[in-house]
Structures are given as structure tokens and as C-alpha cells.
Amino acid sequence: MTVWNIIMAVLLVIFLWLYIDFTWGRKSHMKKLERTALPIRQSDMELFADGPSLFDDLFSELKKAQKHIHVLFYIVKDDKISKEFLTILKGKAKEGVEVRLLLDWAGSFPVKRKTVKDLKSSGIKFSFAHVPKPPFLFYSFQARNHRKITVIDGKIGYSGGFNIGKEYINQDKKLSPWRDYHLKFRGEGVEDLQREFLIDWYKATKTDLLANKVYFPEQPAGDYRHQFASYKGAFLEESFSSLIRNAKKSITIGTPYFIPGKRLFQDLIHALERGVSVKILVPCITDHILVKEASYLYLRTLIKQGAYVHEYKNGFYHAKAIIIDDEISDIGTANFDKRSLFLNYEINCFIYDKEFIKQIRSVMDKDIDNAKRLTLKELNRLDPLRTFKEMLARSVASFL
Known part of the structure; x- marks a missing residue:
């Protein structure tokens, strides 16, 4: 057998493994899914279309948190704004505020072990979401948590397209200025953001907090009708x-x-x-x-x-x-x-x-x-x- 034939045989085996892994992984995943409908809500909403104004607002609200902060991002990096964001969370945890940070394993791969250790030692409850696991390693690597959710004291919520990184505040030469849409919520809809975060938190950590009423304060009705959909x-x-x-x-x-x-x-x-x-x-x-x-x-x-x-x-x-x-x-x-x-x-x-x-x-x-x-x-x-x-x-x- 020539070297070329060996290479082709190895590539064929890899391709077949990836195909079987993905196909069976997808079937296994779909068997567990049920479609759920979230209620129509009334919330006050604010639209952000640029990073600097969003993060000025978000960081200000995080600093004012008194009870709990729940954050999920697809991407957090090892750059200046990411460190500023994490420093705010560490500071709030040291003040006694409950802080939970959930990051997608693939999207936030630049977050170093040393950083994670530092976050935990500061009192932050941290976990990666969607860590690839057998038996379907390839499929589980592809099925990432692309959500962006922030909930502060159960009363203020954020969700949309922005992640945490220098490009999102116009500091990447190729991609600047960065245009994106992100929403801020006050009112009934925050309950649904909180619930979706805690569902993802349970999936990652097996810690069930959904029955804890402290995370679900009574919400006033806001001005705008809307409905979250979780996929x-x-x-x-x-x-x-x-x-x-x-x-x-x-x-x-x-x-x-x-x-x-x-x-x-x-x-x-x-x-x-x-x-x-x-x-x-x-x-x-x-x-x-x-x-x-x-x-x-x-x-x-x-x-x-x-x-x-x-x-x-x-x-x-x-x-x-x-x-x-x-x-x-x-x-x-x-x-x-x-x-x-x-x-x-x-x-x-x-x-x-x-x-x-x-x-x-x-x-x-x-x-x-x-x-x-x-x-x-x-x-x-x-x-x-x-x-x-x-x-x-x-x-x-x-x-x-």
C-alpha cells in the first residue's frame, strides 16, 4: 500500500466518523427536544446599535447591582474590555453580590485557566457551556450556546448580538466601526431572560435554581408588547x-x-x-x-x-x-x-x-x-x- 493510499484511507475513516458522529448526535439531540412557547410580555425596551453606548450602559448597571448578576455570553476574550468586564464582576462578587458567569466553551476558548481560577477565587460561580462530550464529540462541539443574556437583580435584562471583545467597541482595524443591535429590558420580559439563563445554568452545572423565588421578583408591565423565543x-x-x-x-x-x-x-x-x-x-x-x-x-x-x-x-x-x-x-x-x-x-x-x-x-x-x-x-x-x-x-x- 502506497503512502497516498494510506492517507486516503485515514481521511476516509475520519470523514465516516465525523458523519456518523454528527448524524447520530443530531438524532439523539432531536429526540430530547420539545417545543415550548413563552408568553407575550409587556416591557420597557431600549435599542442599542453601537458597542460603546451599550457597554457604557451595561457596565454602569452591573456596578449598581445589589443582589445577583447572571451573565451568559458566547464570546469573551482575553483583551482590555474583556478584562474590564471581568474585573467588574469580580468586584461585585467581593461585595457579596451573587455572580454567575456562563460562557460558551468554543466561543470563549481564549479565556485562560488562570483567569477562570481567578474568577472562582473572587467568589464568582463560573462554568463553561456546551463543553464537547462523548459519545458525540463532533456534534457536541458544533452545537454551541450562541445566546447573550444578562440579568441584574432580576429586574434589568439585556440580549442581542453583542459579545465582549475589542471589535465590539470599534478597536479592530478591519471590522470597525462594528454595527449590531442589542436590547435592554425592564419589566415582565426580564423573568423570561432569567428563566432561560437558569435553564442553561442547570444544563452546564446541574444546579437547579428555577424554583428560587429570589431570582424572580414581581415585575411591572412595561410599554411594549414582545415575546421571547428560545431555540x-x-x-x-x-x-x-x-x-x-x-x-x-x-x-x-x-x-x-x-x-x-x-x-x-x-x-x-x-x-x-x-x-x-x-x-x-x-x-x-x-x-x-x-x-x-x-x-x-x-x-x-x-x-x-x-x-x-x-x-x-x-x-x-x-x-x-x-x-x-x-x-x-x-x-x-x-x-x-x-x-x-x-x-x-x-x-x-x-x-x-x-x-x-x-x-x-x-x-x-x-x-x-x-x-x-x-x-x-x-x-x-x-x-x-x-x-x-x-x-x-x-x-x-x-x-x-
């Missing part, structure tokens, strides 16, 4: 599909990664065929390889059918938002891609208040003004390197 690698496609199929006039989608899969792709085509206006806002520059090329297969057809596709030019666009007929809006952690649809744990907020949706519309329209329209001529221009990247991207689109 665990399933049912998000159905939610997005329902929104698109019920659209009568307009659909606006903002996403950093547009890899919708067959069902949502067909839903958008059918929406265009029945005369619904479709606008899609994506970034011009990317933060991950091949994600842009993976989108072109879908965007070409949608543009042919009459969709307007805009590439954001004023920095990097990372927001996740949908507006349907200016009557329903979705802002959350889920991208319009296969990873969010079929793998990651996500949490989204569906908003039913027209006045608040006007605020979202104003922000998205401003972002579209800072974008260029992508044309079919540009997408079809002869570019052998791009064509090769597109072919490669299609083969791994589910994992981008």
Missing part, C-alpha cells in the same frame, strides 16, 4: 418561515451571514412572487472565511426575482433583525444561517409594538443608507477565485 438547534426555521409566509407587503432582513437553507429560501422566492418587497442587508466585509461566498448561491436567485440586496459599507454589520410589514420585528442572537437554524442555542425577541418597530425601522433604514446595492452584474462577473470559494463554501455551509 436549541431546532424550530427557529419554522418561526422564520411563519413570519415570511405571512408577510403581505414587506420583508427586511439584516444578518451578517445569509445562508438560509432550502425552506426559507423558497419562502422568500414565494414572497417575491406574490408581490412582497424583500430587502436584505449583509456586510460588505466579513469576519469569517467563506460566509460571504456561501451566500451568493441564494442572493443571485433572489436578486433575479426582484429582491434588493444591500452590502453595508460603514464598517462591519453583525446585527440580526427582521421586520415584517412594519408590524412584527425580530431582534435576537440568531443569524439567518444554517448554524443558527439547526445547531446553536439561540434566544430571540419578537416585538409586536408598532412604535418600537418604528425605532428599529429607523435604525435599519439608516444602515441601508450606509450600504451599496449588490447587483447581478457584480455577482456574475468572471472571478475564478470567488468561484472556487463558492464551491468550497457550499460543501461546508452548515458549519460556517
Whole structure:
């Protein structure tokens, strides 16, 4: 047997193992899932679209915490703002405030063991979420906790697209300024954010705090109707599909990664065929390889059918938002891609208040003004390197 044959045999064995691991892991995961509906709530909400203003507000509220702080992020890094964030949490823990910090294992891999030890010695209850485990190592590595939840004293909540890192406060040369959407809540909806955090905390630590009423103070009703939706690698496609199929006039989608899969792709085509206006806002520059090329297969057809596709030019666009007929809006952690649809744990907020949706519309329209329209001529221009990247991207689109 030649060296080449040995290499091919090894690669074949690895591929088969990955395929079996992922397929059986997915089936095992789906057997355990049940779709749950969270109630419609009334909360006061505030929309943040840039990192500096969000983190000024978030860090200020964290410093004022008196009883408990619960935080879940997909990404925390080993940089200046991450250290500032962790220092605030350590300070509050030393003051006697209960602090629980949950970070996704893959997304927050830069957090060092020494840092974790320091956090725990300061009194912070810390855990990584979604640590890969047998028997389905590959699948469990892919199914990440992509949520971003902060709950302070059970009364103030945050969720949206921002993580913790220098790029989110415009300190990355390539990706600055960073554009994203994040929501702040006061009112009934905070209870649902708290509950979802504690469910994830239990999954990671086997510590059940859901029956502890101290984490669920009575909440006043706020001004805006909304509803959280929690996803665990399933049912998000159905939610997005329902929104698109019920659209009568307009659909606006903002996403950093547009890899919708067959069902949502067909839903958008059918929406265009029945005369619904479709606008899609994506970034011009990317933060991950091949994600842009993976989108072109879908965007070409949608543009042919009459969709307007805009590439954001004023920095990097990372927001996740949908507006349907200016009557329903979705802002959350889920991208319009296969990873969010079929793998990651996500949490989204569906908003039913027209006045608040006007605020979202104003922000998205401003972002579209800072974008260029992508044309079919540009997408079809002869570019052998791009064509090769597109072919490669299609083969791994589910994992981008």
C-alpha cells in the first residue's frame, strides 16, 4: 500500500466518523427536544446599535447591582474590555453580590485557566457551556450556546448580538466601526431572560435554581408588547418561515451571514412572487472565511426575482433583525444561517409594538443608507477565485 493510499484511507475513516458522529448526535439531540412557547410580555425596551453606548450602559448597571448578576455570553476574550468586564464582576462578587458567569466553551476558548481560577477565587460561580462530550464529540462541539443574556437583580435584562471583545467597541482595524443591535429590558420580559439563563445554568452545572423565588421578583408591565423565543438547534426555521409566509407587503432582513437553507429560501422566492418587497442587508466585509461566498448561491436567485440586496459599507454589520410589514420585528442572537437554524442555542425577541418597530425601522433604514446595492452584474462577473470559494463554501455551509 502506497503512502497516498494510506492517507486516503485515514481521511476516509475520519470523514465516516465525523458523519456518523454528527448524524447520530443530531438524532439523539432531536429526540430530547420539545417545543415550548413563552408568553407575550409587556416591557420597557431600549435599542442599542453601537458597542460603546451599550457597554457604557451595561457596565454602569452591573456596578449598581445589589443582589445577583447572571451573565451568559458566547464570546469573551482575553483583551482590555474583556478584562474590564471581568474585573467588574469580580468586584461585585467581593461585595457579596451573587455572580454567575456562563460562557460558551468554543466561543470563549481564549479565556485562560488562570483567569477562570481567578474568577472562582473572587467568589464568582463560573462554568463553561456546551463543553464537547462523548459519545458525540463532533456534534457536541458544533452545537454551541450562541445566546447573550444578562440579568441584574432580576429586574434589568439585556440580549442581542453583542459579545465582549475589542471589535465590539470599534478597536479592530478591519471590522470597525462594528454595527449590531442589542436590547435592554425592564419589566415582565426580564423573568423570561432569567428563566432561560437558569435553564442553561442547570444544563452546564446541574444546579437547579428555577424554583428560587429570589431570582424572580414581581415585575411591572412595561410599554411594549414582545415575546421571547428560545431555540436549541431546532424550530427557529419554522418561526422564520411563519413570519415570511405571512408577510403581505414587506420583508427586511439584516444578518451578517445569509445562508438560509432550502425552506426559507423558497419562502422568500414565494414572497417575491406574490408581490412582497424583500430587502436584505449583509456586510460588505466579513469576519469569517467563506460566509460571504456561501451566500451568493441564494442572493443571485433572489436578486433575479426582484429582491434588493444591500452590502453595508460603514464598517462591519453583525446585527440580526427582521421586520415584517412594519408590524412584527425580530431582534435576537440568531443569524439567518444554517448554524443558527439547526445547531446553536439561540434566544430571540419578537416585538409586536408598532412604535418600537418604528425605532428599529429607523435604525435599519439608516444602515441601508450606509450600504451599496449588490447587483447581478457584480455577482456574475468572471472571478475564478470567488468561484472556487463558492464551491468550497457550499460543501461546508452548515458549519460556517
